[in-house]
Amino acid sequence: MTKPVIIVGASMGGLRAAEALRRFGYAGPITVIGEEHHAPYNRPPLSKEVLAAEVSHEAVAFPQRESTADVNWVLGTRVESADLEHGTVTDSEGETHAYGTLIIATGLRPKRLEVQNAELIGRHAVRTLDDAIGLRKDLKPGARVVVLGAGFIGCEVAATARKLGCEVTVVAPGSHPITRPLGVELAKELQRRHEAMGVKFVMKTSVTDLVGTTAVEGVVLDSGEIILCDVLVEAIGSHTNTEWLEGNDLELSNGVLTDNDMRAVKTSGEAWPNVFAIGDVARFANPLFDDEARRVEHWNIPTDTAKRVAQVFAGQTQGPFAPIPSFWSDQYDIHILAYGLLALADEVKLVAGDIQGECVFGYYREGKMVGVCGIGMRTTVMGYRKEFELK
Amino acid sequence: MTIKIEVDMTKCQHYGQCVFEAPDIFRLNADDKLEYTAEADDSELANVEAAIDVCPMQAIFIVK
Structure with missing residues (x-):
């Protein structure tokens, strides 16, 4: 019997890998093993629509395509370990699965605040559908919400909670929200717009402890000040889910290092021929920018990296893999669209529009554009996209 | 044969990612x-x- 392709991780990356394998002609067995009970669904609505209304799994689930009807989905099952030398993974039920090819798509899990009284209820993170449904119950009008972290997820949750009538305070260590990667000027403007909607910001501040006996009642700041709250949302970054891969010959510092074909790299630098990593958990160099390997947590990366793996698997690659990173964010009526790796920039400048209205910023490294980001002005932003195509 | 395409305009935020894939x-x-x-x-x-x-809002559907 042919050993299957086993995909570990049943989110967007796992689904897209299965679809792409079929699209590029692989007709053999595919097993996808994932920890969540839900079939693959789209995560971006979790910080917006799913919090704002009674949105079910059905509304965010990816449509199932006929080509993947025969894929064996093993959901609600966590893979605990892998033995790459012998080509097996072992799950939480104790079952060992042999693979011909392994695709690692285990993504990220949220970092949580490390405090002494960590057992309080009312603490939330937003990564899974169940997380978002749990938070939604607590976002009642008038509820005092502290959002810890001022990145994209923190800002989106703050905007949604504010729209629901919550009293929202964002607490974060940076100077302004999403300074990285947006740059200070755009970040200041974003803060101004949030403040105009009634969100408070306590920046350059961290939380040292929580107040409360059974439920969270407040956060203790490093200044000693206390902010009382009913709900705490922790949006302070992520950990890569790679513990299950330890003990194998893999480079696992900050995700799974891969080569340009998304093959997992051994500590010797040689790549495993039949082990790939995709999505948030993969760290790879993108020749559009340079030869430094980075993890890119943008929504397009699972789809792009899955397609690359399927092409490699089918022997149908054409040229180097150089996906154009793209992201978007919706906060109130602010619609941000960006291409490139903005965080690489040493210079950021307004290239079109008016910062208080619709605008486009260009991001440059040593004079070469590495990113573009707009509020509105879609056609202008899209016009810059070709700057990132591999020449 | 033809295919029928539908975009849920209540979801669409006009991000234009589809334009690059199917111009x-x-x-x-x-x-x-x-x-x-x-x-x-x-x-x-x-x-x-x-x-x-690639649709960020997952607003595009093929109608059967």
Whole structure:
């Protein structure tokens, strides 16, 4: 019997890998093993629509395509370990699965605040559908919400909670929200717009402890000040889910290092021929920018990296893999669209529009554009996209 | 044979990602709003599926 392709991780990356394998002609067995009970669904609505209304799994689930009807989905099952030398993974039920090819798509899990009284209820993170449904119950009008972290997820949750009538305070260590990667000027403007909607910001501040006996009642700041709250949302970054891969010959510092074909790299630098990593958990160099390997947590990366793996698997690659990173964010009526790796920039400048209205910023490294980001002005932003195509 | 395409305009935020995947089907007009051709030849299926995949709002559907 042919050993299957086993995909570990049943989110967007796992689904897209299965679809792409079929699209590029692989007709053999595919097993996808994932920890969540839900079939693959789209995560971006979790910080917006799913919090704002009674949105079910059905509304965010990816449509199932006929080509993947025969894929064996093993959901609600966590893979605990892998033995790459012998080509097996072992799950939480104790079952060992042999693979011909392994695709690692285990993504990220949220970092949580490390405090002494960590057992309080009312603490939330937003990564899974169940997380978002749990938070939604607590976002009642008038509820005092502290959002810890001022990145994209923190800002989106703050905007949604504010729209629901919550009293929202964002607490974060940076100077302004999403300074990285947006740059200070755009970040200041974003803060101004949030403040105009009634969100408070306590920046350059961290939380040292929580107040409360059974439920969270407040956060203790490093200044000693206390902010009382009913709900705490922790949006302070992520950990890569790679513990299950330890003990194998893999480079696992900050995700799974891969080569340009998304093959997992051994500590010797040689790549495993039949082990790939995709999505948030993969760290790879993108020749559009340079030869430094980075993890890119943008929504397009699972789809792009899955397609690359399927092409490699089918022997149908054409040229180097150089996906154009793209992201978007919706906060109130602010619609941000960006291409490139903005965080690489040493210079950021307004290239079109008016910062208080619709605008486009260009991001440059040593004079070469590495990113573009707009509020509105879609056609202008899209016009810059070709700057990132591999020449 | 043809395929029928539908965009849920209550979901669409006009991000225009579909335009890169299926330029003969999707476009942004002068006001940066999405416009699309609702019926296309079968040969567009792969492009439209790619557009479905990249739609941030998951607002594009092929109608059976």
